[in-house]
Amino acid sequence: MQNAVVSHEDWLAARRDLLQKEKELTHLRDGVASERLALPWERIEKDYVFDSLDGPRSLAGLFEGRSQLVVQHFMFAPGWKEGCPSCSFMADHADGMNLHLANHDVTMIAVSRAPLADIERYRKRMGWTFGWVSSFGSDFNYDFQVSFTPEEVASGHIDYNFGGWNMTGEEWPGVSAFIKNEAGEVFRTYSTYGRGVEVMMGTYAMLDLTPKGRNEARGMDWVRRHDRYE
Template sequence: MNMHTVVNQEQWVAQRKQLLVREKELMRQQDQLASARRALPWVRVDKQYVFDTPQGKRSLSDLFEGRSQLVVQHFMFAPGQERGCAHCSYMADHTDGALAHLAQRDVSLVVVSRAPLASLERMRKEMGWQFKWVSSGESDFNYDFHVSFAPEDMAGGEVYYNYAGQGFPHEDAPGVSVFYKDDAGVVYHTYSTFGRGVEVMMHTYRFLDLTPLGRHEEGLPYTMAWVRHHDRYAQPAASCCGSAHA
């Protein structure tokens, strides 16, 4: 870190107040954006999806667990892999503490991957996670919500991800989707976010953004190249999502 400007307390407070004006404006813009997000139209989900869960086969409607709102983390973990993506794991590390608070606001959260349930349960226990993790491997759920890509699409060099056709290096991608279930039991898709939008789950970044060195990702092969599964930080980095969150 290069030597930083050093001032007295009075000078620091003056500059801090200038930044505070910008921070408050950003907060107001974020509130406006959240309001616009809630105002988006919904899409009725008529297709029946089946998920493999520790309690047996369950539908998308079942995953709400009696609540009206459902948040889904699309976790990159394909059949045949030893472990799921380290970057999706970084997202998931922030989840357990939020579950009780989400429930108080009528929200359930579930993590979904294509890998078999046994693989998901093994990794969940290894990582010490408590959230519900279910397998969509027997349905089109991942493909319909554009976080998994068919081999023929991959072979063509371009897949549909983050609302655009683009090249993508993996058969699965990260994302967050939100659903609503009305009193009649009808499920609606209300929102999805991909790419850097999934940083909404990465609370560690919010802390890093407060620090003098920030995320300190300059010069890395790609952003998040430093991220490991939390039990493997002593080991060399393995190839994972690459620039998936760029």
């Protein structure tokens, strides 16, 4: 269905009205960002070990000499032949951001439960260069509530996105931020789940500007792994 067609003057008036709401949203977003920066930190007490191309690495070792770390909790479980399509869509935005983040004291890396060999096979297929490690055999994914046990899945109720979630599935997406102090202590400063992971989906920001918007029948049903588009 076509929108109303109006004169240039009427279009400008409507656009200026929307601009005021956009400015309000920008100020609200800035305020929320300030509150996010003021959140308390959670000390990481467990000694998580990740499998990487350079051998076993601790969580502190993932910072790669920087003081801040962003982790994409990438849905890729042991036994899966390939990574989740929506997480792959997110990851398609990572390499471009990484150059800038690395030069602003931030390391960004993906973490999945799949064995490292499976991760590397998929990463090479997709052509990505960002760091990606395996948490296979550790509690990391479970502690950060992005992976769930068979018993939790069977119950039909999982503790995801800071509350009860009446959906099932062994893997769910997320993004977490950490900081490391001069003593080498690591703290979680932020985690986001559900639609919060759209922070990594710049494509959506562009789609939101287009006449048809996201044009989705159901969630991300149009998204494909980038080597699967026709």
